[in-house]
Every structure is written in structure tokens, then in C-alpha cells.
Amino acid sequence: MKAGCSIVEKPEGGGGYQFPDWAYKTESSPGSRQIQLWHFILELLQKEEFRHVIAWQQGEYGEFVIKDPDEVARLWGRRKCKPQMNYDKLSRALRYYYNKRILHKTKGKRFTYKFNFNKLVMPNYPFINIRSSVNLYLVTHTHEYIYMAKI
């Protein structure tokens, strides 16, 4: 009996980071708990055990490098129950983020992307200060997402 894929796979808390329920909910589909790719990217980014796979680029704020594209794709495929996932497909999904202003490409740098933090911060939350804060709160302007990423 294969374990297969569960409908929702909340990351276990085991000494790590607990994501609140609302972090998985969308405005358009309240019942949906499908994790978004950029959520997943941030999730990997904040965990030290994946630093050899994906990591923040020091120096440039919000910029990250995919050090092992195959592994990131494999992990994403496992989460989404898409065993045929690869970097070619994953990167297509990342490219759709360009127009949504969630991400943009760092041209010239291989496997390097950058979060558009300036576009993600919401004016409704004046207590959020990117520069002084260790935890960065990301809020898209299109959805009710709030996310925390340790930078």
C-alpha cells in the first residue's frame, strides 16, 4: 500500500517552524489549502537543512539561489504529488510570477531569482519594518497571504 499523497501536507512542527492555518488559505478559494510555489520556496529558504539546495544570496535582499535545481524540483513534486516535476516545469511556474510581481529574475546569474518585497509589503501593516525586523512579513496585494521568512 503506497502512502501516496495526502490532500494537505502541513509541515510538521518538530522543533521547527509552525505555519498558521491562514497561511494556507486563499481569498478566492477558502476551502483550498493547496500550497503555493512561492510559499514552498520560502519554506525551504528558512530551513537550514536545505541550505545546500536553496539559499538566500547574501548582499542582495530577497535574492535567492537554487543550488540544486533537481532537488528543489523533486521536493516540490513530492509536495504537490507530481512525481514528474522537474526544474524546467518548476521554472515555468516561477516565470509566471514575473507578471504577478511576486518574483523577478536576476539576469546573468544562474538559478537566481529575487522576491519583489517592495511590492509585497502592505501599507495596512505599519508595524512591519523590513530593515529592523529579523522576520520578514510578506503580504501580497492580490491575496490575503501573510508569510514569515527568516532572512
Next chain:
DNA sequence: GACGGAACCA
């Protein structure tokens, strides 16, 4: 590798 159109799916 990176890009983006196009068809398709839940």
C-alpha cells in the same frame, strides 16, 4: 538556461 505561448487541469 531562460523565455513565454499554448493547451490543459483541479
Next chain:
DNA sequence: TGGTTCCGTC
């Protein structure tokens, strides 16, 4: 809506 799959093009 947010990808997934496929692919031609640079």
C-alpha cells in the same frame, strides 16, 4: 486561479 505539461526560440 495557479500551476503543469510541452515545446519552439534565443
